[in-house]
Amino acid sequence: MKIRVVDLETAGTGKDRRQGKPAGICEIGWTDVTEDLRVLRPVSHLVNPGVPMPPDSRGVHHISDDMLVGAMDPTTATRTLMGGMEPGDIFAAHRAAFERVFFGGGSFPWICTMICAQHLCEDAPSFSNQTLRYFLGIDREFEWPELAMPPHRAGPDSYVTAHILARLLVSRSPGQLTTLTTTPVLQKTVRFGKYEGRPWSEMDEGFLQWVLDRDFDDETKHTVRHHLQRIRRTGNPFGN
Known part of the structure; x- marks a missing residue:
């Protein structure tokens, strides 16, 4: 059994996609976590989304239209993400609801590390993967620290999230985390x-x-x- 931690960079937003506006995947990344909690080397590929890159999206990940010329198409990208997945495996992402707008993951269950962290790490100052990275002190666990940078790119973000997941798995089973993923979070404080x-x-x-x-x-x-x-x-x- 493995858990494949997925991260997607996009041209446009999930809201754009749901509203039928131009939006698509411009980079895929994943990092597998093994049953014995080993975090493997991250993998990433640029993807040509078939839509122009909006300036606000580029401002997050800095991927340009020129960088995507000749990149794999979205169908190949989603097929690549599914490669090697076997019965009993699980997908994970830091904000799984976002990733699943662009990539459903077939019939495999999902773990959302952000929601699980909200349940299990209530004292964290916020729940972005980079904040949790430092709150949990996971940098010392990186086998390839150079692959954790830069932020907001699919490979590095999947690598950081995979370590957050591995830390959560110390105290909870994969099945418990899939259950927490669909369990509503009780906020402690007002946020507005x-x-x-x-x-x-x-x-x-x-x-x-x-x-x-x-x-x-x-x-x-x-x-x-x-x-x-x-x-x-x-x-x-x-x-x-």
Whole structure:
């Protein structure tokens, strides 16, 4: 059994892709993690997405249209990512929901290291793969430290994420991480507005209902529902 940690750089965003706007993969990268938690050497390939590179995308990964002339096509890229995958293997990515907009991974299960870290590393200052890299102190575990740079390129990012995954696997099985990936995260603090940084447990019923009635993300609404239920169950906005 292996876990293939995937990272994609793109021309355009996942939102563009979902809305039918021009967007595609411009680089694939992966790093395999073995059953005994060895992190293998990362692999990456440029991909010609068939759409022009938007300036804001290039500003993230610095991949230009000229660099993609003669690169593999998207169909070959996704076939390459599937190469060597066997029954029982798992795909992983740091923000798996993003990667899966561009690459479904067939019938293989997925682990999202960002969501798992939100469950298991609550004290991290944020949950980007680079922040977790330094929060967890994984640099000393790199067999090829030069391959962890530069950030925002598919090979290096998959290599960093693979080490984050290996650290999570010390305390949780692959099956437990796939379960955590689909388990909503309870946010500890408010992440917007005048109450930013305050614990959700300190918010009153009126504010919680206000958030629930507006267009916030699913994770925020899950957290709000949790605290509304607590208040209505106990009658005490500040107690369990």
